[in-house]
Amino acid sequence: MWGFQLWVNLPAKLKMTKPRYQDIAPEKIPEVMVGDARVRVVAGEVAGQRGPVEGIAVDAQMLDVTLAARTTFRHALPAGHAAFVYVFEGSAIVGPSKAKIARGELAVLGPGDTLSATSDDGGRFLLLAGKPIGEPVARYGPFVMNTDAEIRQAISDYQTGRLVQG
Numbered sequence: 001m002w003g004f005q006l007w008v009n010l011p012a013k014l015k016m017t018k019p020r021y022q023d024i025a026p027e028k029i030p031e032v033m034v035g036d037a038r039v040r041v042v043a044g045e046v047a048g049q050r051g052p053v054e055g056i057a058v059d060a061q062m063l064d065v066t067l068a069a070r071t072t073f074r075h076a077l078p079a080g081h082a083a084f085v086y087v088f089e090g091s092a093i094v095g096p097s098k099a100k101i102a103r104g105e106l107a108v109l110g111p112g113d114t115l116s117a118t119s120d121d122g123g124r125f126l127l128l129a130g131k132p133i134g135e136p137v138a139r140y141g142p143f144v145m146n147t148d149a150e151i152r153q154a155i156s157d158y159q160t161g162r163l164v165q166g
Helices: 148-159
Strands: 031-034 037-043 061-067 071-076 082-094 099-102 106-108 114-119 123-130 138-140 143-145
Touching (some): 143 148
Antiparallel strands (some): 031 037, 061 123, 082 106, 138 143
């Protein structure tokens, strides 16, 4: 049994909006075949199937990709998006450098418009992509803001019960 949470860093102007949680049951996630790969579309769109997670400020794409041994997955990434791959079963060989990513490893993808992934022995990974917001990041525990001063304010707001409640 697998479960993943995707927390998205919001642009500064949206940071203090009310939290919005989307708990998606497995049967609500569409599945498509892309070449030899089985792809569950959590967010974004693939082969005419739209994932149930919507309304993310960074136009997120989240795919759960399963590769059988000696198969390949090719996918056009949204223009201008930053992306990464997290392998959680088996392994995957990604990108033009043919980097082998093992179970439990994450690979940040470099510039490009297409992901190519293969697997010698089979693998399963998450592909996540989103528009960069181009803002500084300050973080402490569960808080992600733009400056250290904002972090201190968020901690104070939490401690005094003023933090936006979900």
